[in-house]
Amino acid sequence: MPASKSASKPLRYRPETRLVHAGQIRSELGETSETLFLTQGFVYDTAEECAARFKGEEPGFVYARFSNPTVAMFEQRMAAFEGAEAARATASGMAAVTAAMMGQLRAGDHVVAAKALFGSCRWVIEELLPRFGVASTLVDGLDLDQWRQAVRANTKSFFLESPTNPTLEIIDIAAVAEIAHEAGATLVVDNVFATPLWQSPLALGADCVVYSATKHIDGQGRCLGGVILASEAFIQQHIHMFLRQTGPSLSPFNAWVLLKGLETLHLRVRRQTDTAAAVSVALVEHPKVTRLIYPGRPDHPQAAVAAKQMRGGSTLVAFEVKGDQAATFRFLNALRLVAITNNLGDAKSLITHPATTTHQRLKPQERAELGINDSLVRFSAGLEHPDDVVEDLLGALDAV
């Protein structure tokens, strides 16, 4: 089946163009849109061809747990946008995180991670890896000395997310990558909060990038997905076999939805970033808001690092509502447009109370160390008119 003309040299084009064209496999029917190949398997003209395909002597698809044309289109489009040599799609963001770590590690290895992680990522590092004999140390990701001091002779990998969830701290990716490499370790970055539009961890020195495609890549709250991006060597050495044999494969249908999501990613994320910036301006000096964190603002504690490594602000704003949890819940319950949920990166504006949802598993002391108190909320900008969103938030603050 011939590749489309536009897919043949995707890297020639600017990022927005790659989001629309890269990776498309156009069939002999000449369809405009990407095809949904809803098939588990593939047939062969001869037994010899089948044997050659299985031996890897002939290119082509074999079985959808290994790969599928629609999934391959999504992987190639992601790789072209991210500037990565290779990509592998997974069924969810957590499948991507788990494979990126477990694929590299053996019993006896050690991992260092920033403690400000999405709750499930922290569970993988803190609880799951040690069950298989992989020790882990959590550090304050902002403190480079803590990364250095955590290194042991058997340290194999570093893991972080930036901006962090939910307090939107910015970790210096290039500096942490340097420490990891000096220690002979790899750096894996969860780039969900930054989005591929605003931050490119591989260019900053990371060895592997993971996404929950469930968030901005789908961007319309429809399906789960994940993706792992790295050099061809990293994927071959650590990821390829792990995924093929353990099977956290992305469904072709979800890959198709995500492909169509990628086409509009840059428009959506730009608009969401503008709305988040407008929300930060409207709320920062509000008498009912005691603290506001937005990576695009000059008063962000790591504004200099953000300017160095990010091309844009964020689609998220974190802020604390004056008063206790009851006051914060009154604010949340008074919202009419912005929906209460634990998700983010949707066309609809969403708001989360991390202490009772995404980070409820942590002990109060652990939440306090991360700056998560009962008054903190995380706002994710949608695609509504920014004025409607701001008015809804201001109206609800009146109810506090």
Ligand SMILES: Cc1ncc(COP(=O)(O)O)c(C=O)c1O
């Ligand atoms: C930063 C971060 N990483 C990973 C994930 C996991 O993604 P998924 O829900 O697609 O498994 C999430 C989801 O909330 C997230 O916010």
